[in-house]
Amino acid sequence: MRTLVYRKSRRVRGTEPPRHKLHVAKGDTVRVIRGESRGREGKVLEVDPKRFRVVVEGVNVVKKHKRATTAQSESGIIEIPAAIAASNVMLLDPKSGEPTRVRRHRDKDGSVVRVAVKSGQPIPRVR
Numbered sequence: 001m002r003t004l005v006y007r008k009s010r011r012v013r014g015t016e017p018p019r020h021k022l023h024v025a026k027g028d029t030v031r032v033i034r035g036e037s038r039g040r041e042g043k044v045l046e047v048d049p050k051r052f053r054v055v056v057e058g059v060n061v062v063k064k065h066k067r068a069t070t071a072q073s074e075s076g077i078i079e080i081p082a083a084i085a086a087s088n089v090m091l092l093d094p095k096s097g098e099p100t101r102v103r104r105h106r107d108k109d110g111s112v113v114r115v116a117v118k119s120g121q122p123i124p125r126v127r
Contacts, residue, residue: 020052022049023102024054025047026044026045027043027127028044030042030092030099032088034087042056042059043057044056045057052085053086054084054089055083056081056089057081058081060082061080064077065077066078093116094121094123095116095121098118100117101116102114102116102123
C-alpha cells in the first residue's frame with residue numbers, strides 16, 4: 001500500500017506560482033468559445049494571471065448568498081459573474097467583430113502593440 005503524500009508537503013516554500021502570459025486584458029471585448037456560455041460576448045472585468053482565469057460580464061453568472069454586515073446593508077441572494085479559464089475566450093477583431101488570435105508587434109518607438117491576426121488591425125488597450 002502506498003503512503004499518502006500531500007501536495008502541500010511537495011511544494012517549495014517561499015516561491016510564487018508562475019504567472020501566465022494572457023492574450024486578453026481588462027476592458028477587452030471577448031467571445032466565449034468553449035463551455036456552457038459558448039457564443040456570448042462581453043467585456044473582461046477582471047484578469048488573474050496567477051490562476052489563468054478571467055471574469056467576463058454576463059458569463060458564468062453564479063448566485064451568492066450575502067449576509068447583511070451592517071444594519072443598513074441588505075442581505076439576500078445576489079448574482080455575480082464567476083471566473084472562467086482564459087483559454088475559453090477569444091478577443092474580437094476591431095474591424096469585423098469576429099473572434100481572432102492576437103499577435104504582438106513592436107512599433108518604431110519601441111512600444112508593443114497587439115495586432116489582430118485576421119485583419120491586421122491594431123487592438124487598442126482599454127485603460
